[in-house]
Amino acid sequence: MNFTLKIWRQKNQNNTGNFETYEVRNISPDASFLEMLDVLNTQLVMEDREPVAFDHDCREGICGSCGMMINGRAHGKGRKQATCDVRMRSFTEEQTITVEPWRANPFPVIKDLIVDRTAFDRIMQAGGFISVRTGGVPDANSTPVPKVNAEEAMDAAACIGCGACVAACPNSSAMLFVAAKVSQFALLPQGQPERKERVQKMVAQMDKEGFGNCSNNYACEAECPKGISVTHIARLNREFLLAKLT
Ligand code: SF4
Ligand code: FES
Secondary structure, eight states, X not given: OOEEEEEEEOSXXXXXXXXXXXXXXXXXXXXXXXXXXXXXXXXXXXXXXOOOOOOXXXXXXXXXXXXXXXXXXXXXXXXXXXXXXXXXXXSOTTOEEEEEOOOOTTSOEEETTEEOOHHHHHHHHHHOSOOOOOOSOOOTTSSOOOHHHHHHHHHHHTOOOOOHHHHHSTTOBOHHHXXXXXXXXXXXXXXXXXXXXXHHHHHHHHHHTTOBOOOSOOHHHHHOTTOOOTHHHHHHHHHHHHHHHO
């Protein structure tokens, strides 16, 4: 398959950046989007030009490293897929594809398609953990967890921290990410000792980083590669209110 690519090129955070146009030829329909970019980069290197910088690691939808706007959609138009899951057969022959980095003030561009997502790390450092005494491994059934809670906690824990929810949101809100992280602990016994402190600290850090508020747009849920539900945002709001009132 052949494609025309309009890719955002930006040297660094201080550079304004611009779109550049490239042609890629003979791409396998079964190639992933990142493999197609590999082909482009090989081509650019052979021509003694600078390759396009983009984040990636597992290439299996697990790590959350990859992420870019493909034709204006976070991770492309498909549902529940990371950029590395996108296959070239989902585009049409000779299609023009626009590729941009996440657009959000708390995620400044480092280079080309790579943005700085350390704001998420700082939110996690603020409270996205549990404190436990180390020691022998307890029996698996020594801390019973209701099945419904275990299932919901697992669903929340599926968040890979990719940042697509922020990029998709018109307010650059990180509520879905923070809600997933708060939920996964709030639903389990292990998360109870720091429950109230955790939600307040994580929300405070989220605000400090400059993420916007949720206005029920639901674009975050639609673009999330792990299908994290906005019902977790409702839980985040309840957790926050409970912590503030008690
Ligand atoms: S909630 Fe979904 S879109 Fe947001 S960071 Fe987690 S996995 Fe990515
Ligand atoms: S490279 Fe790991 S999720 Fe895409």
